[in-house]
Amino acid sequence: MTGAASAIEAVEDQIRTTAQTKRIRASGFFLDHDRLRSGCVTETQFFRVLWQNLEVKLTNEQEALLAQKYKLKRNGTEYMNYKAFCDVIERPFDAGDMSMNPVTQKVEPQEFLGTMRSIRPLSPASEKRIENLLERMQQFYKYHGINLRTSYRDFDRHHIGVVTESQFYRNFPGPDDVDEKEVHLLVRKYQDPDRPGLLNYLNLHHDLVAIGQRMDAPDTSLPQTSNISDFITATPGADATFQAIFDRIMVAVYKHGVRTIEFFKDHDKLKSGVITENQFVCGLTLAIGKEAQLTRNEIQRVAEFYKNPDTRIRYKEFCDAMENAFNVPDLEKKPLQEVSRPPRGALSRTLAPLTEAEEARLNQVLQTLSDQVRKRRLMMYQYFKDYDRGKNYTRIVTKPQFARILHFLSLNVSAEDMKLLCRKFEDPYSSDVNYPAFVQSVDQEYVGFTMHPPEKESILTPQDRAPKPEEKIDYSDISFDDLMARIRDHVSKNRLRVNEYFQDYDPLRNGSISKQQFRRGLGLLGLSKLGQHDLDSKQFQALQDYYQNPVKADQVLWTKFLWDIESVFTQPNLEKDPCLQVPPQEIFRVPKPGTIKWENASDDHKDLFESVMERLRQRANQRRVLAKPVFQDFDKHNNGHVTRVQFRQCLTMLELHATEGEMAALEAKFCNDTGFNYIGFLEELQPSVTPEFMYSKRLSELRLANQKKKGSLPELNAAGDLEAILSKIKTKVCKERIRVLEFMKDYDKLRMGRMLKASFRRALDLCRFELKESEIAILEDRYQSQGDSDYVEYLRFSDEIESIFTTKNLEKAPLLTVEQFKPPVEWEQNNLDPDAEELISSCMRRIGEKVRKHRMQLFPLFEDYDRVHNGTVSRSQFRRVLSELELGSLVNEQEFGLLYKKFDVKVGGKDDVNYIAFCDLIYELAHFEWRKP
Structure with a gap:
């Protein structure tokens, strides 16, 4: 640098x-x-x-x-x-x-107080003593929950982070083993160099926090494990057996959700963290002894590990290790900390091991029971669950209940086999039978599951639950009629059902909900800052005061509001007065806020507006102006409005000029608080033609088309033999993963394996195979029942179709090799005569040579036309792409026709071209790398 x-x-x-x-x-x-x-x-x-x-x-x-x-x-x-x-x-x-x-x-400043730390040279021994002292202080403060900063906050009236030396000595929070010399060393280290007599306690606090973070940080040089040694202090005497005891206790505590400290704290009246050995042994036995299967010797070894020299046990350290077995304390302050989890299978209920002979006998018994369950189609789990009526859904039953259920299901076994089953599926904690494991071993269709604990509810303090006083808002400037008209207009335009937004808050259907729920329902209705109409506090206050429940002052009569709003659609109790004339919805439509009433405008203003609109209309029609896209470019929110400046700019871009007075007349007509309503202006400028009502005409055409018989129309591209039909069906089943049996078995209530031909046709239509009449007739003749000509053996048809996935009764032929069905590529089925193939090969070589010379890419232009990404384009699009790439001159009309036939695929009954296969062949002829032209 x-x-x-x-x-x-x-x-x-x-x-x-x-x-x-x-x-x-x-x-x-x-x-x-x-x-x-x-x-x-x-x-x-x-x-x-x-x-x-x-x-x-x-x-x-x-x-x-x-x-x-x-x-x-x-x-x-x-x-x-x-x-x-x-x-x-x-x-x-x-x-x-x-x-x-x-x-x-991250760059952080070295100082928070605007001062520099003392740079007085201290000896290395003094610096080492200070570091050791700070570590001892941080451990003491963390254990006792002391914050050094709050200890001196009362002395620091100006909150500048400094106190006097006497104040520092007076309120020093310890620990007790810190002597006077060490405190004096702290004073020398942290006294303010610019203000004699003052000591910078905030710097000391930040150093303690930094040391605490360093002590809490995991050692990245060591491998991260999930053993108990991560949370307790290892001793030279801790061997593998002792580690296994802790692992067993840790898994049992985590699995059963045991709060171990609850079994010890009653013995510790002084909250000192230590109890007697007998109290520890009794508490551990009661807490987790049975669940972890601890023996007396194992409990004694745990007690010896946490024993003090005065023969008392440090139970607090044991409880902290168990509570944080698979968790890290203060995890919200360590977002990057990796938390260990129990190994896979550690929390499951394991089955008891048996001898080799007993396992062989057990397998025979389970196989016999499994065959009976499969043949009789028994659902066993529900019978066992009826006896499991525990509050926490234990998934165990007693041994007499287990035998009773098997006898009730007529699954009788001998007494010795029953003992063998109970020993194998016995729960190690309760000595009862683990029935989900037994059901899963005999019922192949059942898969066990686990229950997830419910999420903890948030805890509210009494201050949070206490109702806050409601502030009164002055809404005298709000017009209630205008507000209701706005809400009715919003509901009418968006076709909203007001009832759906409030009824969930009123489970008793008494027509009254709280004010907070009423405000929330209005927000869901779109009357909020995120909706289409912003309902401010004054408007909401006016609504809740008008619809306030006279009996309960903190609630609102939402049903009254409902009928007042939904009057835009209909009137209540209309069935009692059938002659009542419902007002049209147009009378509830209101313009946007800020729109002037054009009826109150002067005649000169109206004449000016009509004259300028007539002139702009004639010019727009003469020049064939498409004005709407120009305005839409400025309408980023798609609300039909632009600003006044943008409106003038759009007219300038469209060359529709107007004077300043004419522009003001237009703005007065179409401007409101949202902006300039260009949709209304365009309706005046270029009125849209009302579309003709074609429903009656289309209905008559459909009826005329339905009168024609289905067989009167010629069949297109119908398969003529059974193999072609089956190949067509298998290809569709393989691509769309259809199970044919699911569509046909509902027509065979007695499971005879056959069905009527009419039902067979209906099932094929449900499968969406799109078969022609001749193709269905061929299938009916092939799978016609031998005993009755009106029936079709659909099981043989289903087995034939399902053979593309696997072979039936494969369990009886384990050495059989199954070949997966591969649907044929459609364009490869297009066979041409040898002369046509030679002509296409010559044309492809010419195209490939030019592509190789110019290093041309064919895929991008084809993909622009392939909007649905199915690898095909129409024939005209195929020819257009070749012309854009300057390859169309290399292909004549005859060769284009042969290319269409060669790469032809059917998409929705239309002949398209598979451009991916065409491009791959061209790239291969051009000797390009795979997909790297």
Whole structure:
């Protein structure tokens, strides 16, 4: 780094320290001098902000260094780029640089108080003593929950981070083992050099916080494991067996959600963190002894590990290790910390091991039960679940209940086999039977699952639950009738059902909801800042006062509001008065706010408007002006409005000139608070033609078309043999992954494997195979039932189609090799005679030679026409692309026709061209690399 760069960084560090000390954002002061928000100010303005607002007085050399770095020229004038300067001073890291970790880019000032730390030379021994002392203090403060900063806050009246030496001695929070010499050493280290007699306690607090973060940071040089050794202090005597005990306790605590400290704290009346050995053994046995299957010797070994020299047990350390087994304390303060999780399978209920002979016998019993369950189609899980009526859904039943259920299902086993089943599926904690594991072993269609615990509800303090006093707002300037008219117009235009936005808040249907719910429903209705109409506080106050429940002052009668608003659509109880004339919806339409009433305008004003509109209309019709796109370019929000300046600019671009008076007449007609309504202006300028009502005509045409018989129309591209039809069906099934049996079995209620021909046709239509009449007739003849000619054996047809995925009864032939069905490429099925193939080959070679010479890319132009990305274009588009690439001159009309036939594919009954295959062949002839022309 050069000397100039180092000097500039020193100046920037000084300014950064001052800005953070005073909590000042420098960019806010520069904006006052930058009206155009260009990011630049003059040099005088730049240094004036630093001097007057930040109180930073720089020398001439420092100002020259900043000017050298941030000065730039615009239009021949020199400016200072304050935006780049503020980014360096205020931004903690470069958000656009994704190549580096933001933590390494972060730049923090060395000081928070505007002072410099004491640089008095201390001996290495003193510095080491201070570091050890700070570590002891941080451990003590963290354990007891002490904050050094709050200890001296009462003495620091001005909140400048300093206290006197006597105040520091008077309220020093410990620990008790810190002697007077060590406290004096702290005073020497942190006394303020500029103000004698004062001590900078805030610097001491920040050093303690930094040491705490360093102590809490994980050691990245060691591998991260999920063992208990990450949370307890290892001793030379801790062997693999002892580690296994802790792992077992850790998994049991995590799995059963045990709060271990609840079983010990009642024995610790003084909250000292230690209890007697007998109390620890009793508490551990009661807490997790059965769940973790701990023996007396194992519990005694855990007690020996946490025993003090005075024979008491440090239970608090044990509980902290168990509570944080698979978690990290204060995780919200460590967002980058990686949390260990239990290994896969550690939390599952394992099955008890048996001997080899017992396992063989057990497999035979389970296979027999599985065959019976499969043949009888039993759903066993529901029967076991009826006996599992525990509050927490334990998924276990007792052994007598297990035997009773098997006997009820007629799955009888011998007494010895029943004992064997109970031993295998016995839960190690409760000695009951784990029935989900048993059901999954005999029922292949059942898959076990786990229950997720519900999310914790947020805890509210009594102050949060207490109702806050409601502020009264003066809404005397609000017209209630105009407000309701606006809301009715909004509901009518957007065709909203008001009932849907409020009824969920009224489960009892009493027609009354709270004011907060009423405001929320109005916001969902679109009456908010995010909606189409901004409903401010005064307007909402007027609504809630008008519809206030007379019985409950804190609620609103939303049903009354509902009928007042939905009167734009209909009237309530209309079925009781069928002769009532409902008013048309047009009377509820209101113009946008700010629109003048044209009826009240003067005759001269109206005549001027008509004359200018007639002149503009004639000029627009003569020049065939398409005016709407010009206005839409300025309408970024698509609300049909532009500003007045934009309206004048659009008329100038369209060469529709008008005088200032004529322009004012147009603005008076179409302007409102939103802007200039160019949609209404265009309706006057170029009125749209009302489309003819074609429904009746189209309905008569459809009826005429439906009168024709289905077989009267000629069939196009119909397959003539069974193999072609099956290939067509298999290709569609393979591509769209259709299960034919699902569409046909509903017509065979008795599962006889056959169905009527009419039902067979209906099922094929549901499969969307798009078969012709002749093709369906061929299928019916092929799969016709031998016993009855009116039926079709659909199972044989389904098995034939499903053979493209696998072979039926494959479990009986394990050595059989299954070949996957591959649908044929459509364009490769286009066969031409040899002469035509030779002519196409010659044409392709000519095109490939030119593509190779000019290194042309064919895909981009084809893809521009392929809007749905299916790899095809129409024939006219194919020819147009070749012409644009100057390849059309190499192909004559006959060759174009052969190319169409060669690469022809059917898309929606229309003949298209597969341009991907065409381009691949051309690239191959041009000797290009794969997809790299």
